[in-house]
Amino acid sequence: MNNKTLFEKIWDKHVIKKIEGGPSVLYIDTHFIHEVTSPQAFKGLEKRGLPVFRPKQVVATADHNVPTLHQELPIKEELSRIQVQTLKDNCEKFGVELYGLGHPYQGIVHVIGPELGVTQPGGTYVCGDSHTSTHGAFGSIAFGIGTSEVEMVLATQCLLQSKPKLMRINVDGNLNKGVTSKDIVLYVIAKITASGATGYAVEFAGSAIRALSMEARMTICNMSIEMGARCGMIAPDETTFTYVKGREFAPKDAEWDKKLAEWKTLYSDEGAAFDKEYHFKAEDIEPMITYGTNPGMGIGVTGHVPQLSEINAKDKPSFEKSIDYMGLHAGENIKGHKVDYVFIGSCTNSRIEDLRQVAAFVKGKKKADDVTVWIVPGSKQVEAQAKEEGIDKIFEAAGFQLRQPGCSACLGMNEDKIPAGKYCISTSNRNFEGRQGPNARTMLASPLTAAAAAVTGVISDVRELI
Template identity: 50%
Template structure:
């Protein structure tokens, strides 16, 4: 095994060719597909008379367009029904494993692959979804790709890419109560900017990440793309192996020890060279909330919306745009901002640990009058586990709606949408204009616990006050 970072080792071991452009042809170990970016890709294969080269390395689910209130077929949305039918047909025709609604394993693509043990250290993973970087939490190199690239991977199991630089993001120390993995990545993006990671892979290191669970690491890696990075990863360790052991597609019996030995070998070397290193102190990270129209426009819960004078010159134009769109005044505290909708879910924060933390805040309280609050598990397995633990009852008693699995009000390609100028407290990953289904809807990103706090208070609220 060559020396260097995990990224170098995985990249080199999966390079199968060099193209005339100078790009490397990278073998993709696992290809994840869903109903949104795959129909056109399959159509392009048929036009060229091509077949899926390695259907056993492709796994499908349906997530973006599924309704979360009533999943009876056919869907009331004709286009959504056509999209799921196309995925069903394409998987059947090509012998691809498909986790459909009711299978017990359906859910958001970046939730189901880890919980099935499909995601493993040292893999290359691709999916026609920008948040594929989630899988880097396992020490995989995972890329979100476009529709034409989905076609390429289906046809050749390879991807043409230029090699990235590697930035080490080191966070050390213990997070304070009320501060979560979501706050860590929002703080990183706030500091480095949405373009700071362009051309980079982010390696997350330091004692803070070592202390995180796998689900917390997934939250951080999930939003690497929001900081401009092509992918993000954490070196595999005991936490990784304990999560994977015994899962359906994880190595079994005698193969397990062989796999662990391999996974240990790909860990970044102590003397690995990085293109850049940035260090953070975990104790300085507060509960963080976005105030603007990019994930970098974030502040601590006890801070005020920054004035243009407080911002770097390059950030002032988009700040002015954000003030106008969000209707938030510069210099005004973010805490106390009234909310209309509170959404807990998404591939960032729809896992069982996210729901547990939110339920701790919801228990014993009730959703504020005039606020719509709902919880959407990330998968059928997450839903089953949450219900077995009674989390659904806690949420419902507090006035939250308990939904079926799906992407829901993240991309809002389903009935879960903001209406008009509604302001949403959301545990999802993007706060762009119109992101949650309304052309004028507004989004504040925060941790699931902070969303729960906003729901019961009716306004942006410091979750630490409720923990106390």
């Protein structure tokens, strides 16, 4: 009997044709698009006189360029305005459903797919956005593609893909208080480096992973791309099925029963072969924070910026350039470092659970006077839920600003930029130079660690404040 991994079970079912000595033609179940990587693809279709092959399998939303204040007004930034309008025009022209500004389903593409029940176990999902790996939390194959590939999927609902190598990362045991799924993934990336999973599809497994909620699992798969992985995935289980059931586009009635029976077969068989495997203990993980300019430059909050002697010779020049950009020094403790901005949002950590966690921590507290705090929900639905639960009032009382949905300060592509030289504790996924605005200094952390910094004004160990 052929023992298969979760990845192989889904991959094999979606391969339409194998090209001898080349890639495979892979069928794509759902194609997510947004305003940044779709205009050139639609232009390509127009040039060739081609329609969108299966418009019902394309889901569009505006997220990267949208302002997060006064969304009812025309967009101020010219490029952003043009991109959002172009998406609207293209969707109308090609018959694609658009959840644009003002639509109750609008939001960050990787937040709305799961919350609408579009993302389901066993499927293949692509988007012209690297963090498409988020959807793998449901036990599916999901990855980012380039603009020419966006065009290929729009035209054919298929993609040329080479099968990646397979890796399994096991995290077993119980997390300590104040430690979240964001800390797990930052810890793993710090251990295996930002290129440690290059060329691999990564399955996350182990008791600590199985104990996580769906939203926490999405955070882990979202950041699998930050260790170089092609995609990240977690086998579906009761947690997954309960989350999907009853959502807008989830299967109903007899179709649900049929799908559920299929989904229950989606796991890596005993004895299935992985090219590489890692094991980590949940107890070893403390609240994490990055100090450098790639997501692998992370340390526990009680740790110090590495000494030069702790860095490989070949990595020393980039390490020195990185801490110079960040205005830090080798060997200094990270705890107690001044913070200017706190950004809680992005496709990594802008779901209702993230907001609930922050609200529970800050209730009755106030932000530090010299810290600006932006909380940006991942979708209109998350925003509405936060208001329904009174979370907005807790934030308001604490001096936190709850904005409108969008990618916001995750990337300097809209009005929400961090000023040059300022330190921002961010719950997003990337801390590259200039990612949040020219010369902005980004430190990645969990929503809890970000909230602790908002209240104290410095990097703090949330475990001491809970």
